[in-house]
Amino acid sequence: MYYCIACNKVHPPLSTKNEIIFKTGFHYINSTMYSAGICKAVPEPEELQKSVTA
Numbered sequence: 001m002y003y004c005i006a007c008n009k010v011h012p013p014l015s016t017k018n019e020i021i022f023k024t025g026f027h028y029i030n031s032t033m034y035s036a037g038i039c040k041a042v043p044e045p046e047e048l049q050k051s052v053t054a
């Protein structure tokens with residue numbers, strides 16, 4: 001299990017190529033330590049701007 005900073009909740013590992021689990025980041029929930037991660041790739045800021053202006 002890891003704490004997903006994109007969804008703000010704990011996930012089981014999904015083993016997708018976009019999933020990132022930080023080796024150096026941790027998050028405590030109810031005194032339990034979880035690795036921090038992201039279940040999907042975060043869009044590049046440049047791409048985000050394009051989609052906003054398009």
Ligand SMILES: [Zn+2]
Pocket residue numbers: 004005006007008011038039040
């Ligand atoms: Zn997630």
